Amino acid sequence: VSVTGDLSEDDPDRASEISNEIREVILPELKESFGISTYMSGLAEQERNFLSDAFTGLVLCLAGIYLTLAWVFSSWSRPFVVMAIIPFGLVGAIWGHHYWDVPLSMFSVVGLIGMVGIIINDSIVLVTTVDEYARDRGLFPAIIDAAADRLRPVVLTTLTTVLGLAPLLYETSKDAQFLKPTVITLTYGLGFGLVLVLLVVPALLSIGHDLGRNIRAARRALAGRAPGMALALGSAIAAMTGLFAATFGAVIVTGRLPAILGGASSMPLALLIFISGSAVIAFAVWLVAAVRFNARRA
Incomplete structure (x- = not known):
């Protein structure tokens, strides 16, 4: 049995409300009352197929960007710093849809x-400049100087795109309404990225530098230069792994x-128990390292 119907496209919010009502209320009641199976086709099926293809395209796009950046920077970790701005652009796009009261759609x-x-263009410009400056000065001065020197190019490249698309936000014709979700996504996503790229990317570079030093120190300890520390680190890793299994693992597997x-x-x-226990373990390792270091100096 096929049941067909057309929803007016003059009011997208009302059409979305009716579609959700059919999917979440009417069809489940029919299944429960008569034991039948239902399937939504037509525009709903086209939307599902489009979202599936779009998700595949997005994954391939991200993979291509990552591989290209890894080749350019000759690093497997640096592309993550460049691409870290993408989720913040998504936050800006969602907020823009909320501000304009426009539902997310295929055009979004x-x-x-x-x-x-x-959005990663600004991040690439900043990271490249930091790497260039860091060759003849420290990383932290390089980050400060690069953020100051690249401020104008980053602002100009983003504003040219945002201001070029902004007039479409105020277009009232019916034909332009289909493009509005795309324009909102680009405008607000890039706008948020403009502000955050100068804050998040330098912070991530600093964090990566600090983590790199800690990892190198741990490697030296595990390489045998400090046998006691190697044992302490190994014990700490084993303890944290066991704590993770006893907390998150137990809840995931057994439900409690x-x-x-x-x-x-x-x-x-x-989560609270795992974080607290990990903090105690980390403090114990730090205490052991401090005692051994002071003993060596003495």
């Missing part, structure tokens, strides 16, 4: 895919914590 996804390729930890079925409590 199209704009999102385009925004991914555009072990009886010794209270037996509650709460993921936030598992």
